[in-house]
Amino acid sequence: MKTLVIGGCGFIGSHVVDRLLVHGHSVKVFDRQMERFRPPLDGVEYVIGDFGDQMAVIDALAGVDAVMHLASTTFPSTADLNPALDVQGNLVGTLSLLDAMDRLGVARILFLSSGGTVYGRPDQVPIPETHPLRPINSYGIVKVAIEHYLEMYRRTRKISPVAIRASNPYGPRQGHTGVQGVISTFLTRLRRGETLEIWGDGSVVRDYVHVAELADLCARAIATDRTGAYNAGSGQGTSLREVVEILETVTGRAIAPIYKPGRAIDVRESVLDIARAQADFGWRSTIPLVEGVAATYDWMCRE
Amino acid sequence: MKTLVIGGCGFIGSHVVDRLLVHGHSVKVFDRQMERFRPPLDGVEYVIGDFGDQMAVIDALAGVDAVMHLASTTFPSTADLNPALDVQGNLVGTLSLLDAMDRLGVARILFLSSGGTVYGRPDQVPIPETHPLRPINSYGIVKVAIEHYLEMYRRTRKISPVAIRASNPYGPRQGHTGVQGVISTFLTRLRRGETLEIWGDGSVVRDYVHVAELADLCARAIATDRTGAYNAGSGQGTSLREVVEILETVTGRAIAPIYKPGRAIDVRESVLDIARAQADFGWRSTIPLVEGVAATYDWMCRE
Numbered sequence: 001m002k003t004l005v006i007g008g009c010g011f012i013g014s015h016v017v018d019r020l021l022v023h024g025h026s027v028k029v030f031d032r033q034m035e036r037f038r039p040p041l042d043g044v045e046y047v048i049g050d051f052g053d054q055m056a057v058i059d060a061l062a063g064v065d066a067v068m069h070l071a072s073t074t075f076p077s078t079a080d081l082n083p084a085l086d087v088q089g090n091l092v093g094t095l096s097l098l099d100a101m102d103r104l105g106v107a108r109i110l111f112l113s114s115g116g117t118v119y120g121r122p123d124q125v126p127i128p129e130t131h132p133l134r135p136i137n138s139y140g141i142v143k144v145a146i147e148h149y150l151e152m153y154r155r156t157r158k159i160s161p162v163a164i165r166a167s168n169p170y171g172p173r174q175g176h177t178g179v180q181g182v183i184s185t186f187l188t189r190l191r192r193g194e195t196l197e198i199w200g201d202g203s204v205v206r207d208y209v210h211v212a213e214l215a216d217l218c219a220r221a222i223a224t225d226r227t228g229a230y231n232a233g234s235g236q237g238t239s240l241r242e243v244v245e246i247l248e249t250v251t252g253r254a255i256a257p258i259y260k261p262g263r264a265i266d267v268r269e270s271v272l273d274i275a276r277a278q279a280d281f282g283w284r285s286t287i288p289l290v291e292g293v294a295a296t297y298d299w300m301c302r303e
Numbered sequence: 304m305k306t307l308v309i310g311g312c313g314f315i316g317s318h319v320v321d322r323l324l325v326h327g328h329s330v331k332v333f334d335r336q337m338e339r340f341r342p343p344l345d346g347v348e349y350v351i352g353d354f355g356d357q358m359a360v361i362d363a364l365a366g367v368d369a370v371m372h373l374a375s376t377t378f379p380s381t382a383d384l385n386p387a388l389d390v391q392g393n394l395v396g397t398l399s400l401l402d403a404m405d406r407l408g409v410a411r412i413l414f415l416s417s418g419g420t421v422y423g424r425p426d427q428v429p430i431p432e433t434h435p436l437r438p439i440n441s442y443g444i445v446k447v448a449i450e451h452y453l454e455m456y457r458r459t460r461k462i463s464p465v466a467i468r469a470s471n472p473y474g475p476r477q478g479h480t481g482v483q484g485v486i487s488t489f490l491t492r493l494r495r496g497e498t499l500e501i502w503g504d505g506s507v508v509r510d511y512v513h514v515a516e517l518a519d520l521c522a523r524a525i526a527t528d529r530t531g532a533y534n535a536g537s538g539q540g541t542s543l544r545e546v547v548e549i550l551e552t553v554t555g556r557a558i559a560p561i562y563k564p565g566r567a568i569d570v571r572e573s574v575l576d577i578a579r580a581q582a583d584f585g586w587r588s589t590i591p592l593v594e595g596v597a598a599t600y601d602w603m604c605r606e
Contacts, residue, residue, distance in 0.1 A: 080459065083452060084398040087390060091448075095387040132435040134451075136458065141451040145394075148437075148444040149386060155439065156383065 002026040003222065004064040006051065006097070007071035008044075009035045011174045011181075012112065012166070015215035016068055017044060023219050030060040031071070037173045037303065052089060054096045061100055066108035066222050069097060075180055076117055079138040086138045094146050098153050107160045110222045111150055114143045115165035115231050115272045116206065125237065126207075126273035129165070129229045136267070147229060154227055162221050164214075167233030167272050171211035171292060172299035183208065183243065187297055190251055200262030202241040205269040207233035210292040213285045220281040233272035234285040243289075250294045305329040306525065307367040309354065309400070310374035311347075312338040314477045314484075315415065315469070318518035319371055320347060326522050333363045334374070340476045340606065355392060357399045364403055369411035369525050372400065378483055379420055382441040389441045397449050405460045413525045414453060417446045418468035418534050418575045419509070428540065429510075429576035432468070432532045439570070450532060457530055465524050467517075470536030470575050474514035474595060475602035486511065486546065490600055493554055503565030505544040508572040510536035513595040516588045523584040536575035537588040546592075553597045 003020055007013040008029030014037075020027050021043070028045040040046060049056035051071045061067070073089030094111070101109060117140030118133050135141045150161035174184035186196050209232060217232050238246075248255050278284045306323055310316040311332030317340075323330050324346070331348040343349060352359035354374045364370070376392030397414070404412060420443030421436050438444045453464035477487035489499050512535060520535050541549075551558050580586045 080455070083455075084395050084402075087394055087398065087448075091390055091394075092387050095390065099387075133437075136451075136455060138452070138455065141448055141455065144451070145390075145444055145448040148439075148447070149441070152383070152386075152439060152441065152444065 001065045001223070002028065002063060003066045003068060004028045004030060004060055005068045005070065006030045006057075007069070009033060009046075010070060012169055012211055012214060013070045014038065014173055015171070015211045016070060016218050017041065019212075019215040019219035023223065028060065028064065030057065035173075051093045054100065057097055058100045058104070061104050061106055064106055066110070067097070067101060067106060068110045068112075068218060068222060069094065070112045074139060076114065076137065076139040079142070083138040083141075086142050090142045091145055095149060098149065098157075098159060102153070102157045102159060105158070107158050108222065108225075109150070109159060109161050110218055111146060111161060111163045112218070113147055113163040113165045113229065114140060115167045115233055116270050118144050118147070118165060119270070121267050122270065125269050125271045126235055127231070127271065128273040129231055129276055160225060160227055162224075162227055163229040164218055164221060165229055165231050165272070166214055167207035167209050167231070167270070169211045169214050170208050171296050174211070174296075182240070183293060183296065186243070186247055187293075187300055190247060190253065190255070191300060196244065196255060196257040198240055198257045198259050200266060201259060202244065202257070203239055203268070204266055205237040205239050205271065207236065207271045208238055208289055208292075209234045209285050210287045213287060217277055217281060217283045220283055224281070226280055230277045230280070231272035231274050232277060233274055234289070235272060235274045236289070237269060237271040238289055246290050246293050249290060250297050304368045304526070305331065305366060306369045306371060307331045307333060307363055308371045308373065309333045309360075310372070312336060312349075313373060315472055315514055315517060316371075316373045317341065317476055318474070318514045319373060319521050320344065321515075322518045322522035326526065331363065331367065333360065354396045357403065360400055361403045361407070364407050364409055367409055369413070370400070370404060370409060371413045371415075371521060371525060372397065373415045377442060379417065379440065379442040382445070386441040386444075389445050393445045394448055398452060401452065401456050401460075401462060405456065405462060408461070410461050410463045411525065412453070412462065412464050413521055414449060414464060414466045415521070416450055416466040416468045416532065417443060418470045418536055419573050421447050421450070421468060422573070424570050425573065428572050428574045429538060430534070430574065431576040432534055432579055463528060463530055465527075465530055466532040467521055467524060468532055468534050468575070469517055470510035470512050470534070470573070472514045472517050473511050474599050477514070477599075485543070486596060486599065489546070489550055490596075490603055493550060493556065493558070494603060499547065499558060499560040501543055501560045501562050503569065504562060505547065505560070506542055506571070507569055508540040508542050508574065510539065510574045511541055511592055511595075512537045512588050513590045516590060520580055520584060520586045523586055527584070529583055533580045533583070534575035534577050535580060536577055537592070538575060538577045539592070540572060540574035541592055549593050549596050552593060553600050
């Protein structure tokens with residue numbers, strides 16, 4: 001099976017490529033730039049191009065059996081600054097991709113959605129996939145619109161889509177710039193001797209999943225003909241205060257974060273119900289957060 | 304109160320303008336072209352321009368207290384043919400409008416959403432506003448995304464939005480081209496002596512609301528500071544077979560429609576729960592369908 005991984009040089013994408021290779025896929029990667037932390041992988045075909053360039057995307061689809069769409073032109077934390085750009089880059093870009101796949105007869109697509117933003121403020125935790133989609137930021141609004149279009153294309157065109165609603169992935173090769181992932185950002189600041197800043201009182205609860213486990217789920221899902229949406233988290237909630245405690249354990253240092261006023265945009269608690277992925281793909285997250293963070297810290301120290 | 308009506312020369316828009324004038328608003332209309340069935344109205348300022356032209360929209364916002372956004376660059380029945388164009392014209396256009404309003408300090412906006420498409424296949428009828436939004440066509444997907452952005456702008460910017468989820472409006476000045484409204488389309492075909500075509504067995508149930516009543520609700524809603532979404536229908540379901548019976552009564556002719564295979568895209572039953580609009584605006588639909596259709600037919604015969 002020849003699989004095109006759009007966004008395959010990014011944080012999650014690079015782990016997905018690793019898993020696909022283990023599963024015996026022939027892998028082609030389409031991304032804006034090469035991987036940041038590793039040299040090119042043996043046996044992987046790299047195509048450098050822009051997701052918004054429809055001709056480049058069509059070109060990359062040649063000879064492909066399935067597509068993993070992991071590209072995002074925005075981050076959850078920055079998309080609100082320019083929603084029109086978010087819509088243009090991600091939504092219109094994905095519609096172009098789907099049209100091209102339909103025309104070229106490539107049916108299977110896995111789309112990386114966002115379990116942390118599509119539900120908005122949840123009525124219940126853990127959140128099942130059947131929970132209403134009420135996103136409150138641009139990142140989530142665009143992900144929801146894309147999921148709706150995937151379902152429309154499933155019904156009206158020859159597209160077989162599966163959406164993976166990832167919670168908060170963390171692990172090696174996550175960006176350090178402060179816009180992507182609190183664990184990576186905090187570890188980086190600690191290594192630099194900088195103070196940690198927490199918006200609110202640290203009681204905000206999130207669901208952190210190790211990126212290698214998320215990638216494993218993606219590799220399992222693309223190889224089936226299952227459609228619809230699957231939550232991908234640990235199923236466990238961890239508060240920011242608990243994250244700080246884990247960081248103290250892992251780094252062996254006492255940490256005194258600065259607490260700043262909470263943001264109206266923050267959802268208080270987001271934990272995903274992962275029963276569906278377990279039932280349909282035999283998948284679940286098993287790496288304890290403290291172990292995953294320790295491994296990430298080790299990787300960072302070796303970098 | 305000076306109110307800008309974007310799409311004010313269209314079918315619904317022209318009726319909204321009528322109601323605003325009755326309510327004593329100063330009215331400015333922004334549309335692609337002048338009204339099709341009436342000369343320009345006394346005391347209304349018309350600005351001809353394209354909704355996608357951000358500078359023209361900003362220009363039209365000058366001196367305005369509130370905006371009625373009734374423009375659509377697509378029809379429900381045709382948006383699926385080119386979803387990217389739908390997103391570009393309607394979603395990106397609306398984001399531009401909201402950004403311009405925010406910069407110019409115009410807070411109040413009424414957005415005409417779609418009660419017939421935002422819910423998808425309903426779990427219950429009549430459908431309350433709290434029903435999950437699961438649109439199954441591009442028209443509905445874009446309306447939902449816009450509603451999500453309206454709520455985001457309410458929370459994070461100085462925008463006060465209200466969305467009116469209209470069911471199937473009918474009445475004088477509806478287009479005759481066959482893409483907009485089954486009642487208008489059928490009446491037109493009957494006048495021309497053409498056969499009616501029905502997709503499926505005619506059991507599909509819809510909620511038809513007279514456009515003047517819909518316009519009345521819009522005029523009431525814009526004058527309040529209520530936010531969120533309001534269904535706007537008759538609250539009554541009518542099957543296509545019953546519509547045909549009403550057309551027989553109104554025209555005094557026997558009608559033998561041609562039944563064609565049903566479309567996978569069709570929702571079987573869509574009827575709106577209108578209790579919220581009644582409670583908050585003292586509004587409800589009172590015109591019986593047979594009377595509304597008779598009046599529409601009279602208007603058509605005089606045209």
